[in-house]
Amino acid sequence: MAWNTERTKELLLAAATAEFSANGLAGARVDRIAAAAGVNKERIYQYFGKKDDLFDAVLAAEMIRVMTEVPIRGSGPEAFGDYAGRLFDRHTTDGVLPRLVFWEGLERGRETVSRATRTDHCAIKVGQVMDVLPGVDREDAADLLITVVTLCDGWPVLPQIDALLAGSAPDRAVRRRAAIVRTATLMAGALLTDARAKEAAHPGV
Amino acid sequence: MAWNTERTKELLLAAATAEFSANGLAGARVDRIAAAAGVNKERIYQYFGKKDDLFDAVLAAEMIRVMTEVPIRGSGPEAFGDYAGRLFDRHTTDGVLPRLVFWEGLERGRETVSRATRTDHCAIKVGQVMDVLPGVDREDAADLLITVVTLCDGWPVLPQIDALLAGSAPDRAVRRRAAIVRTATLMAGALLTDARAKEAAHPGV
DNA sequence: GCAATTTCCAACCAAGTAGTTGCAATTGGC
DNA sequence: GCCAATTGCAACTACTTGGTTGGAAATTGC
Numbered sequence: 001m002a003w004n005t006e007r008t009k010e011l012l013l014a015a016a017t018a019e020f021s022a023n024g025l026a027g028a029r030v031d032r033i034a035a036a037a038g039v040n041k042e043r044i045y046q047y048f049g050k051k052d053d054l055f056d057a058v059l060a061a062e063m064i065r066v067m068t069e070v071p072i073r074g075s076g077p078e079a080f081g082d083y084a085g086r087l088f089d090r091h092t093t094d095g096v097l098p099r100l101v102f103w104e105g106l107e108r109g110r111e112t113v114s115r116a117t118r119t120d121h122c123a124i125k126v127g128q129v130m131d132v133l134p135g136v137d138r139e140d141a142a143d144l145l146i147t148v149v150t151l152c153d154g155w156p157v158l159p160q161i162d163a164l165l166a167g168s169a170p171d172r173a174v175r176r177r178a179a180i181v182r183t184a185t186l187m188a189g190a191l192l193t194d195a196r197a198k199e200a201a202h203p204g205v
Numbered sequence: 206m207a208w209n210t211e212r213t214k215e216l217l218l219a220a221a222t223a224e225f226s227a228n229g230l231a232g233a234r235v236d237r238i239a240a241a242a243g244v245n246k247e248r249i250y251q252y253f254g255k256k257d258d259l260f261d262a263v264l265a266a267e268m269i270r271v272m273t274e275v276p277i278r279g280s281g282p283e284a285f286g287d288y289a290g291r292l293f294d295r296h297t298t299d300g301v302l303p304r305l306v307f308w309e310g311l312e313r314g315r316e317t318v319s320r321a322t323r324t325d326h327c328a329i330k331v332g333q334v335m336d337v338l339p340g341v342d343r344e345d346a347a348d349l350l351i352t353v354v355t356l357c358d359g360w361p362v363l364p365q366i367d368a369l370l371a372g373s374a375p376d377r378a379v380r381r382r383a384a385i386v387r388t389a390t391l392m393a394g395a396l397l398t399d400a401r402a403k404e405a406a407h408p409g410v
Numbered sequence: 411g412c413a414a415t416t417t418c419c420a421a422c423c424a425a426g427t428a429g430t431t432g433c434a435a436t437t438g439g440c
Numbered sequence: 441g442c443c444a445a446t447t448g449c450a451a452c453t454a455c456t457t458g459g460t461t462g463g464a465a466a467t468t469g470c
Contacts, residue, residue, distance in 0.1 A: 004437090004438095004446095005446075008446085008447085024229075024231075024311065024312070026229075026231070026232050027231050027232075027312070029426090029427080029428095030427085030428065030429080031426095031427085031428090039447085039448090040447065040448050040449075041428095041429085042429090042430080042431090042447085042448090043446090043447075043448095044429095045428095045429065045430085046446095050428085050429085051428070051429090099311060101363070101365065102307055102310075102311060102362060102363070103311060104365065105307075105362045105363045105364055105365060106229065106304060106307060106308060106311070106362060107229070107232070109364075110364040113364055113365050114365075122365075122366060122368070122369055123369065126369060139370065139371060139380070142369040142370055143370070143380065143381070143384040144384075145369065146366050146367075146369060146370075146381070146384075147356060147384060147385075147388060149366065150355060150356055150359040150360070150363065150366075151352060151355055151356065153359075154355040154358075154359050155355075157307060157310045157311060158306070158307070158310045158355065159310055159314075159315040159318055160306065160309065160310060160318050160327075161327060161351050161354065161355075162351075163327070164327055164328065164331060164347040164350065164351060165344065165347055165348070165351075166344060175344070175348065176348070176351070179348040179349075179351075179352060180352075182392075182395070183352060183388065183392055186391055186392065186395060187387075187388055187391065190387070190391060209416095209467095209468095210416075213416085213417085234456090234457075234458090235457085235458060235459080236456095236457085236458090244417085244418090245417065245418055245419075246458095246459085247417085247418090247459090247460080247461090248416090248417075250458095250459070250460085251416095255458085255459085256458070256459090
């Protein structure tokens with residue numbers, strides 16, 4: 001098993017992802033990560049530095065994974081609503097990223113937040129939203145994206161409030177999904193209408 | 206200072222609220238709570254039982270406080286949008302409740318979630334939403350409430366994504382507030398239209 | 411002032427923590 | 441088969457935690 005350093009890193013990253021997702025930054029146990037990976041504890045410090053750095057690596061990797069698995073494509077409000085639905089599905093079947101993001105938001109101060117979540121990756125998504133909804137400016141696109149991401153990410157992290165909905169757990173998820181898709185579509189449509197009205201009033205460049 | 210047990214409990218509850226909000230359930234330190242309250246550690250175990258029970262007490266008290274401070278009143282989609290705005294303001298000036306709710310969602314399993322957040326208090330709010338939007342059924346009202354609560358609570362807990370918005374911190378909050386109010390109003394209006402259409406098609410009881 | 415209760419103080423316990431170290435065993439390239 | 445790098449093992453350090461305990465001091469109703 002030795003000599004394959006890449007494999008060792010992957011094992012550690014996968015184990016760390018599960019551990020951090022379940023227990024957060026402070027709650028995660030380095031010993032558990034090493035044990036789950038079937039790798040020795042010192043490898044973590046050797047390859048990733050301190051616990052905090054390992055968390056950063058986990059978060060960045062998971063963001064990239066979700067961003068590539070759930071692309072924004074097509075055009076128009078319905079296309080954006082479709083994106084919202086796919087993001088919801090992704091987070092409902094695997095709530096790892098939402099949990100990591102909320103752990104970070106709660107445990108870290110505004111200044112110590114990782115670069116990955118701060119803008120680097122998110123800004124790309126804003127650009128994609130602008131592509132789907134031509135005419136909508138960057139600020140409005142950011143607002144819309146924040147709304148949808150908050151709704152999709154919040155669901156797997158708030159087991160309390162889903163008790164407000166009736167039926168079985170799958171039923172509740174289906175209901176919630178429909179509500180989010182509708183919200184996304186409606187808001188996207190409203191922003192598009194705004195943009196066209198503004199363009200008609202002040203024919204821009 | 207002795208002999209006033211009620212005062213002692215209040216001091217402990219206030220200190221515990223700040224500590225749990227900042228550090229979560231596992232991250233909170235009993236010693237710090239006692240020190241901040243200027244009260245001895247054993248009082249906590251005497252009055253509230255274990256750490257977990259103290260957290261429950263804190264969460265329930267904070268929910269009741271916010272529910273009474275931010276009532277749902279008036280009628281129509283704009284009234285509901287106004288509620289969303291006031292809830293956002295409340296959470297932006299004091300993010301304690303959102304933090305407590307998300308800490309609980311992350312740290313506790315679906316089954317061990319406190320009674321306070323599970324349905325007891327939330328169900329009351331659903332009823333109030335139905336009053337503001339007459340004709341909307343309980344399920345739709347719950348959907349709408351979940352959407353607004355998720356958006357308002359998510360904002361103070363996700364310092365990462367607000368970097369997507371431009372301008373100073375207050376500016377970003379103003380923008381976000383407007384976006385949430387608009388979403389709430391629009392969705393409330395849509396649900397109301399649905400309800401009236403359904404009523405017209407199948408004149409009910 | 412007296413008695414009952416509440417509180418403070420300080421130490422204590424068993425358990426668990428991140429991070430380090432020295433050494434032997436394993437592995438792959440050659 | 442040899443050598444150099446990687447890894448497992450196990451112990452260790454210095455520290456922190458929730459929760460408990462025993463006795464002395466402070467407070468209030470009467």
